[in-house]
Amino acid sequence: MYLSYEWLNDFLDLKEWSADDIADRMSRTGIEIEGIENIGAQLSNLVIGEVVQMEKMPDSDHLSITQVDIGQGELTQIVCGAPNVHQGAKVIVAVPGAVLPGGFKIKKAKMRGYESNGMLCALQELGFPDNVVPKKYADGIYILPSDAPVGADVVDYLKLDDPILELSITPNRADALSMRGSAHEIGAIIGQAPRFSLTSDYSVIEDQALLDSVSVEVAMPELSPHYQLRLIKDIEIKESPVWLQMRLMKANMRPINNVVDLTNYFMLLYGQPFHAFDFDTLTASNVKVKEADEGSKFTTLDGTERTLTSADILIWGGDVPIALAGVMGGLDSEVSDSTKNVLLEAAVFDPQRVRITSNKFNLRSESSSRFEKGINPATVDEASEQTAAMIATLGQGKVVKGKVEKNTLDVLATEVTLAFEVIERKLGIQMTEDDLSEIMRRLGFSITFNDNYFTVTVPPRRWDILIEADVLEEIARMYGYDRIPTTLPTVPSTPGKLTERQRLIRQTRAISEGFGLNQVISYVLTSPKEAELIKSDSHPFVKLTLPMSEERSVLRQSMFPAMMEIAKYNNAHQNKPLAFYETGKVFYGQVDTALPLEEERYAILISGQAEAASWYAPQRQYDFFTLKGMVEGYFEAIRLDHMVRFEAVSDIDVMHPGRTANIYLGDQKVGFLGQVHPNITNDYDLDTASFYAEIDLSYVVSISREALVQLSISKFPETSRDLALLVSVDQTHDVLVNLITDNAGQYLKKVSLFDLYKGKNIAEDKQSLAYHLVFQNPDATLTDIEVNEAMERVTTALLSIDGLEIR
Known part of the structure; x- marks a missing residue:
C-alpha cells in the first residue's frame, strides 16, 4: 500500500507532523513502513511551457525545433524528439540548471547545429516508472491540460513534492489498505479524528x-x-x-x-x-x-x-x-x-x-x-x-x-467484554477508566464500564478485532509498546542440556570431520524428477501447493539427489576431493494425517580421487572399502559396532547391484551403502568411483548405548595368533569374524584381516583369507594353554562351514 502524504492532508491536519514523524509513529504502533519516496523533493527548475511555434529539423526524421513560452517574456528554443509534441501543447520544461533523477543535468546545448535551451520532459524523466505512465504518453512527453498556467512551477502544479509511505500490511490489518482506513489509524496515533466529505452535487x-x-x-x-x-x-x-x-x-x-x-x-x-x-x-x-x-x-x-x-x-x-x-x-x-x-x-x-x-x-x-x-x-x-x-x-x-x-449481510458492531485485571496481568500496566476512555476515543471505539469489567464496541471498519486479545493489542500499541515495562518471568530454574538427538548429531559431525569429510547443507525441497531417484514404496511424496519453482516443489525422501547435485557442482569447479556428509531430514507423506513423517538422516558421499599423485605415493581413488570403513568407524565411535552388520542387496536402482549392501543394527535395517550406479554417475558427470551411504539417525538415537568407560592400560602383555583359511569366494567376511569372536572367549581383543589372495595355486571358486587374532587378559599373563584352547574352539567352529579348509 502506497500512502500519499498530500492525500492524507484531505482528512487530517498534518501541518505539525512530517512524513518521517508519521512513519516512525506507525512503525512503533504496529504497521511497518518499508520506506518513504518523494519524487519531487529533488526536482527544481521545472516550469510549465506552451509550444508556440514548431518546425521539423532539416535532415532529421524525428527531431523538431520548438519555440516555447515559459512565462519569461520571450520564447525559448528547444530541440525535441518526442513524436507527440505539437503546436499549442502545454508541456513540462526543464530549463538550464535543472537536475533530473539519476544526476542528469540540463544545460544549454547544440543539436545538429541548432541551439537547445532546455528539455521537454516525459514523466519517466521526472522519476515515474514506465509501468505507471499512461500508455498515451509512454513513448512521448507528457501533455498538460490546456488550462495549465504557463510559467508555473511543475512540482507545485502536479503536487510532486509529496512523500509516499510504503506500508507493509500484515493480513490482520487489511483495514489499512485504504486511505480512509490509514487516516483512522494515523488519527488515532496523533490524537485527531479524521474528517471525510461526501459528494452530493451530481446529476x-x-x-x-x-x-x-x-x-x-x-x-x-x-x-x-x-x-x-x-x-x-x-x-x-x-x-x-x-x-x-x-x-x-x-x-x-x-x-x-x-x-x-x-x-x-x-x-x-x-x-x-x-x-x-x-x-x-x-x-x-x-x-x-x-x-x-x-x-x-x-x-x-x-x-x-x-x-x-x-x-x-x-x-x-x-x-x-x-x-x-x-x-x-x-x-x-x-x-x-x-x-x-x-x-x-x-x-x-x-x-x-x-x-x-x-x-x-x-x-x-x-x-x-x-x-x-x-x-x-x-x-x-x-x-x-x-x-x-x-x-x-x-x-x-x-x-x-x-x-x-x-x-444477506448483517453489518453489526462487535462487542468485546474484558475484566480490568486482565490488563495488568497480561500487559503489565495499570490503567484507569479515563486512560481507557481516551485510548478508545482516539481509536474511534466506544466503551462502557460495569464494576470490574468494561465493554468495547468496535465499528465494522475494524473487522480484525473479535476477541479479548485483539482489544488488549489495541490498548498496548496505543499506550506505546516502548512504555510497557520489561520484566522477567518467574519460573522454576532448570538446567539446560542437549537432547539425545542433538548430542548424536553433534557427535556425528565431529566423527565425520575426523574422516576428512566436508559438511554440506542442502535444500529439503527438490524436483519431482530428482525425488524419483530414491523413493518409498509405501509413502507418497509431500508436494507443495504453491511452489516457488518446479525445482523446489517436493519434499525429499532421501538425501541422495541433493548430495549428487553438490558433488556435480564441486566437480565442475574442480573443488576436490569430493568427500561430503550431511545430517538432515527426509519426509514421508501420510495417508491418514496431513502432517508428514519426518526422519533424521546421515549421508556420506565420496567420489573420484582421494589423494593426488606425489613423489612418494601414486594417485589413490576412493573405493567401496573406504566408505565401508567410514561407516564401521562411525558405529564404533558411537559404541554400536557390536550390533552392526551388512547384507548384500541389488534392488536399489541408483546403486551398483553387485557392490551395495544394506546396513543393519541387530535385525533392524538402518540404511545402505555402496557404489553409485555407473548410469547415474554418468548423468551427473562424476567418476564411476562414486560411493554413497545413508543411515537413519532417528532409529540410531532410540538405541540405548553402553556408557563410555575408560579402563586403565593393562600391565600384562598381548599375545597373538595367525589363522589362514581357504574358503569359497561367496563366503562373507562378517560370518567368519562373528564365528571367531563368538568362540575365541573373553580374552580375544581384536580380529583383523591382513591378507586376501585369489589366483595361482588356488581354485577359481576359492580364496585365501588370513586373520590376525590378538589376545590379552587385563588381570594376568595369558598362558599358551589358554590361547591354544581358544584357538581350538575357533578352528572347530570354522570347520562347520562347508568347504572351509584351515591352512
Missing part, C-alpha cells in the same frame, strides 16, 4: 423502467453475501484530470480513462474494489453470480483464455460470462472509448475462492488482495454511491437513481 435521473430491467441473482449467498449494481448513463470516456492521474501514479497504478481511473481511485480511498461494465455490450441485463462449470473457458481482460473449475466465481450477463469475480473482468465487456452507459459493480466476494483463483492463474491485483484480506462491509453502499457520483461528474453523465442488489 441524477429517474429511469425506473431501465433500472427494473437490471436484475441480480446470486446462486449461493456465501459466494457473494452483498452484490450491488448502479447504472450511469450518457457518459463521455476521456482522459482523467491531472489531479486524479497523479494520485493514481503515486499509488503505483497506471491511469487508463476517467471511468477505470475512478474505480481504482475509490478502491484506494475506501478499500472497496469496483468493476465497471460497458452496459451496452451485455447480451442481457440479468446479472448472475455463480460457480464456474468445471473445465469451462473464459477470456479475461488481458486476452488470455482461462480454464476454470467450480472453485472459481463467475459473473454472468445473461448466459455470457463477463467477469472472474474479484480478480479480473472479461474482454468483451470492458469499458472502451465508445462506452456510453456503465454498470458499476460493488460487492463482497468469498475471500477463499478469490485467493484460490488469483493464485491459480497468477493474477495478483490490488482488487484481489483486498478481497482476500477482507473489506469493510459497512461502506459498500456508500463507496458505490460516491464512485457512481464522481463517474457522472467527470464523464458529464447521469446516475440512474436507485440500485439493484442482493444483500
Whole structure:
C-alpha cells in the first residue's frame, strides 16, 4: 500500500507532523513502513511551457525545433524528439540548471547545429516508472491540460513534492489498505479524528423502467453475501484530470480513462474494489453470480483464455460470462472509448475462492488482495454511491437513481467484554477508566464500564478485532509498546542440556570431520524428477501447493539427489576431493494425517580421487572399502559396532547391484551403502568411483548405548595368533569374524584381516583369507594353554562351514 502524504492532508491536519514523524509513529504502533519516496523533493527548475511555434529539423526524421513560452517574456528554443509534441501543447520544461533523477543535468546545448535551451520532459524523466505512465504518453512527453498556467512551477502544479509511505500490511490489518482506513489509524496515533466529505452535487435521473430491467441473482449467498449494481448513463470516456492521474501514479497504478481511473481511485480511498461494465455490450441485463462449470473457458481482460473449475466465481450477463469475480473482468465487456452507459459493480466476494483463483492463474491485483484480506462491509453502499457520483461528474453523465442488489449481510458492531485485571496481568500496566476512555476515543471505539469489567464496541471498519486479545493489542500499541515495562518471568530454574538427538548429531559431525569429510547443507525441497531417484514404496511424496519453482516443489525422501547435485557442482569447479556428509531430514507423506513423517538422516558421499599423485605415493581413488570403513568407524565411535552388520542387496536402482549392501543394527535395517550406479554417475558427470551411504539417525538415537568407560592400560602383555583359511569366494567376511569372536572367549581383543589372495595355486571358486587374532587378559599373563584352547574352539567352529579348509 502506497500512502500519499498530500492525500492524507484531505482528512487530517498534518501541518505539525512530517512524513518521517508519521512513519516512525506507525512503525512503533504496529504497521511497518518499508520506506518513504518523494519524487519531487529533488526536482527544481521545472516550469510549465506552451509550444508556440514548431518546425521539423532539416535532415532529421524525428527531431523538431520548438519555440516555447515559459512565462519569461520571450520564447525559448528547444530541440525535441518526442513524436507527440505539437503546436499549442502545454508541456513540462526543464530549463538550464535543472537536475533530473539519476544526476542528469540540463544545460544549454547544440543539436545538429541548432541551439537547445532546455528539455521537454516525459514523466519517466521526472522519476515515474514506465509501468505507471499512461500508455498515451509512454513513448512521448507528457501533455498538460490546456488550462495549465504557463510559467508555473511543475512540482507545485502536479503536487510532486509529496512523500509516499510504503506500508507493509500484515493480513490482520487489511483495514489499512485504504486511505480512509490509514487516516483512522494515523488519527488515532496523533490524537485527531479524521474528517471525510461526501459528494452530493451530481446529476441524477429517474429511469425506473431501465433500472427494473437490471436484475441480480446470486446462486449461493456465501459466494457473494452483498452484490450491488448502479447504472450511469450518457457518459463521455476521456482522459482523467491531472489531479486524479497523479494520485493514481503515486499509488503505483497506471491511469487508463476517467471511468477505470475512478474505480481504482475509490478502491484506494475506501478499500472497496469496483468493476465497471460497458452496459451496452451485455447480451442481457440479468446479472448472475455463480460457480464456474468445471473445465469451462473464459477470456479475461488481458486476452488470455482461462480454464476454470467450480472453485472459481463467475459473473454472468445473461448466459455470457463477463467477469472472474474479484480478480479480473472479461474482454468483451470492458469499458472502451465508445462506452456510453456503465454498470458499476460493488460487492463482497468469498475471500477463499478469490485467493484460490488469483493464485491459480497468477493474477495478483490490488482488487484481489483486498478481497482476500477482507473489506469493510459497512461502506459498500456508500463507496458505490460516491464512485457512481464522481463517474457522472467527470464523464458529464447521469446516475440512474436507485440500485439493484442482493444483500444477506448483517453489518453489526462487535462487542468485546474484558475484566480490568486482565490488563495488568497480561500487559503489565495499570490503567484507569479515563486512560481507557481516551485510548478508545482516539481509536474511534466506544466503551462502557460495569464494576470490574468494561465493554468495547468496535465499528465494522475494524473487522480484525473479535476477541479479548485483539482489544488488549489495541490498548498496548496505543499506550506505546516502548512504555510497557520489561520484566522477567518467574519460573522454576532448570538446567539446560542437549537432547539425545542433538548430542548424536553433534557427535556425528565431529566423527565425520575426523574422516576428512566436508559438511554440506542442502535444500529439503527438490524436483519431482530428482525425488524419483530414491523413493518409498509405501509413502507418497509431500508436494507443495504453491511452489516457488518446479525445482523446489517436493519434499525429499532421501538425501541422495541433493548430495549428487553438490558433488556435480564441486566437480565442475574442480573443488576436490569430493568427500561430503550431511545430517538432515527426509519426509514421508501420510495417508491418514496431513502432517508428514519426518526422519533424521546421515549421508556420506565420496567420489573420484582421494589423494593426488606425489613423489612418494601414486594417485589413490576412493573405493567401496573406504566408505565401508567410514561407516564401521562411525558405529564404533558411537559404541554400536557390536550390533552392526551388512547384507548384500541389488534392488536399489541408483546403486551398483553387485557392490551395495544394506546396513543393519541387530535385525533392524538402518540404511545402505555402496557404489553409485555407473548410469547415474554418468548423468551427473562424476567418476564411476562414486560411493554413497545413508543411515537413519532417528532409529540410531532410540538405541540405548553402553556408557563410555575408560579402563586403565593393562600391565600384562598381548599375545597373538595367525589363522589362514581357504574358503569359497561367496563366503562373507562378517560370518567368519562373528564365528571367531563368538568362540575365541573373553580374552580375544581384536580380529583383523591382513591378507586376501585369489589366483595361482588356488581354485577359481576359492580364496585365501588370513586373520590376525590378538589376545590379552587385563588381570594376568595369558598362558599358551589358554590361547591354544581358544584357538581350538575357533578352528572347530570354522570347520562347520562347508568347504572351509584351515591352512
